[in-house]
Amino acid sequence: MASLNCRVCKMLILKCPYCGASGEETEFECGGEAHLKRFGPGSGDDEFQGYLFDRVNRKGVHFERWRHSSGCGKWFHAARNTETLEIYGTYSAQVLEPPAEIREKISGKVPGWSWREFS
């Protein structure tokens, strides 16, 4: 049934980059904004507050952590648009910023977009 895509039934379809399985969002758990700059002991109050609480909460291109909680259980990253619900791709959790192919894909679709660090 072609009509059962994201646009109609309003569910995100994600693909786990580890086990390769695709599933709708109830198979996954969202872990919030990705690529936060971490601050630990020795950091200032402002930095620690920023790391713990402040979020870019972007309207548009957004990077998130997800967990394949009802599947292989692994954490991974997703690049997503919060305005259109389009998913640009998922990628490994073991990176500090989005891989070049994902960035190029987003730049091709969202004119003027460029990667920037969040903190």
Place this chain on the structure above:
Amino acid sequence: MKRYSAFAVVREAFRNHAGWEKAWVNPEPRDKYDVIIIGAGGHGLATAYYLGKNFGITDVAIIEKGWLGGGNTGRNTTIIRSNYLQDGSAAIYEKARGLYETLSQELNYNVMFSPRGVIMLAQTQHEVRGYRRTAHANALQGVSTEFISPARVKEIVPIINLEGPRYPVLGGLWQARGGTARHDAVAWGYARACSSMGMHIIQKCEVNGIRQHEGKVAGISTIRGDIGCGKLGIVVAGHSGHLADMAGFRLPIESVTLQALVSEPIKPCMDCVVMANTVHGYMSQSDKGEMVVGGGADGHVNYTQRGSFHHIEETARALVETFPMISRLKMLRQWGGIVDMTGDRSPILSRTPLENAYINCGWGTGGFKAIPGSGWGFAELMARGYSPLCADFGLERFKEGRFVDESVAAGVAH
């Protein structure tokens, strides 16, 4: 502005209703105002109203991207209650509930406040302890609530199933003077009152920049040109992060979609509001007879005003086991609103890193009930620089670790 009254209805009946004025004017924006409020929802309009009424500040523009009251003010389930745990929350929500009692008279606009009572069901031992504690806290705060037995719950809500398949009803937190109001009328009433004080409500005017000069806001850029201001209030709920980004700071907020739905209209069957937090759903019956149903919020950032489909199923499941008689009801409409969630489930009414800019946001899933109190406190904060109602809700609480934890009171997205 001509007053609405029974006499006016009779007068207009004799002249083909030709004498009704427009409720508010749609002016062209001026170059500069003393105060600009971004966001003509309930909170923004209430802020403007109390700036004028309590502080005599009437050179005010309220700038709105869409149409007034068209965001979360027109999308909520209209529940009003003040049974929160912490003193700061009880103060501002009870202030709001108290103002709702006489809001129709105050605004000369029928907001249809209906203090029909609100029950929050306790369906686990944890909830029983939590709500008993809340009832004790409310007694100390001067908020009238009580913890009631399952038999009393059944008396108030005959259609409820006490012996749920998963979670039996073990009691409930009952606030007799909680209830509902007509959400659009709250926005329209405040808008009419603001307009009659000479304030400018500028609709279809999206803000696309905040102009700054030496750490202060000089004005805003909009699709209808630049407008200068002395003070700026940002009251934009789900888009707070978007506006903060324009102003150059970040907020401890994530915006997610919360959904609600209404059924076909049926005969009166439930004359109060019931919230079932453990199974996650809540329901009331509108004056038109529709069952108004609310449920879960998305777990991910979403600006589309369309929530995830599975939340509807979860909400329907929760309510059918609580109220078996609704299992054959047809649902007429479903919609979503973008809610601004903070980590401690309490709002932010605060100064910002910019000296003359203030922000009112973070009401998350339950802002409608707070509109009059939020406007009252935020207007005082903007006019005087300090408000006792807002004192606990500053942005600095996240740095200082002084959270106002309301995860129990707001345990269900409402």
